[in-house]
Amino acid sequence: MEYGDLYRQVQRQKYDCLLFDLDDTLYPLSSGLATSVLKNIQDYMIEKLGIEESKIPDLCNLLYKNYGTTMAGLRAIGYDFDYDEYHSFVHGRLPYENLKPDPVLRSLLLSLPIRKVIFTNADKIHAIKVLRRLCLEDCFEGIICFETLNPFHKSTASDDDDDIEFLGSRQPSNIDIIGHFSQPNAGSSGLPKTPIVCKPSESAIEKALKIANIDPHRTLFFEDSVRNIQSGKLVGLDTVLVGKSQRVKGADYALESIHNLREAIPELWEADKPAEANYPGVTVETSVIA
Incomplete structure (x- = not known):
């Protein structure tokens, strides 16, 4: 085999999976969905959980910072609620009409003869x-x-090694996380863990890869979140930060828009095949990995 042929073969085999975040990655932040999600989360906290409105901004910031999502943080500090109800409230009133068909991105994705999977913290x-x-x-x-x-609604820690457990044997009741961080030298080490499995937890990413049978060392991970990118890098993924033109620590590539994919990472197309890499006959409903 000629050296050039061997080199091209190695290049073609670099990735066998492209793992994509969904929100603010496959569509721009300017769509307004993220703003609406935050407003709906805050409304849920006031209307359904009875949290004082004046505490909401600080509480949301602390929960998101320490637990990855506000939802995961609420469960950790003692609030119990139905997950489906929460998602229905938070996502049920979003301005989905702001999202339009994206033929450019569709063409890019279908032209890539590589396995492609969505990985989102959102519900199905x-x-x-x-x-x-x-x-x-x-x-x-x-x-x-x-x-x-998170296939089951778990209110307490279990003996399953795959679960993310609380620090103690029982979940504490409504911890004052704002008061906790108002103390001198307060840190996150004393906080309870959440029963919810989600990014940016490294164990959550590893669990997702295991369920979907994805090899992290042969996978390119697309995300708009810097901390999700950095966690992905720690578990062995190559990473693409979407929505930024400058790379940060943990990001192998940076794309101002997902539409810049071909220009920024042309090597993905070196494995072009004559047929498009679509999935005829497989609907999204039946292809949720569970």
Whole structure:
């Protein structure tokens, strides 16, 4: 075999999976969905959990910072609620009409003869709605979503080694996390863990990869979140920060827009095949990885 042929073969085999975050990655932040999600979360905390409105901004910031999502943080500090109800409230009133079909991205994805999977902290219904609005539902093999990593509503820690457990044997009741961080030299080490499995937890990412049978060392991970990128890097993924033009620590590539994919990472197309890499006959509903 000629050296050039061997080199091209090695290049073609670098990735066998592309792992994509959903929100603010496959569509721009300017769509306004993220702003609406935050407003709906805050409304849920006031209306359903009875949290004082004046505490909401600080509480949301602390929970998101320390637990990855506000939802995961609320469960950790003692609030119990139905996960489906929460998602229905938070996502049920989003301006999905702001999302339009994206033929440019669709063409890019279908031209890549590589396995493609969605990995989102959001619930299944939201993920399907977004993909349908973008007309991308047949561009992915499957969806790793909230239900994939959290198949049961668990109010207490279990003996399952795959679970993310609380620090103690029982969940404490409504911890004052704002008061905790108002103390001198307060840190996150004394906080209870959450029963919810989600990014940016390294163990959550590892669990998702295991469920979907994805080799992190042969996978390119697309995310708009810097901390999710950095966690992905720690578990062995190559990473692409979407929405920024400058790379940060943990990011192998940076894309101002997902539409810049071909220009920024042309080597992905060196494995072009004559046929498009779509998934005929597989609907999003039946391809959720669970």
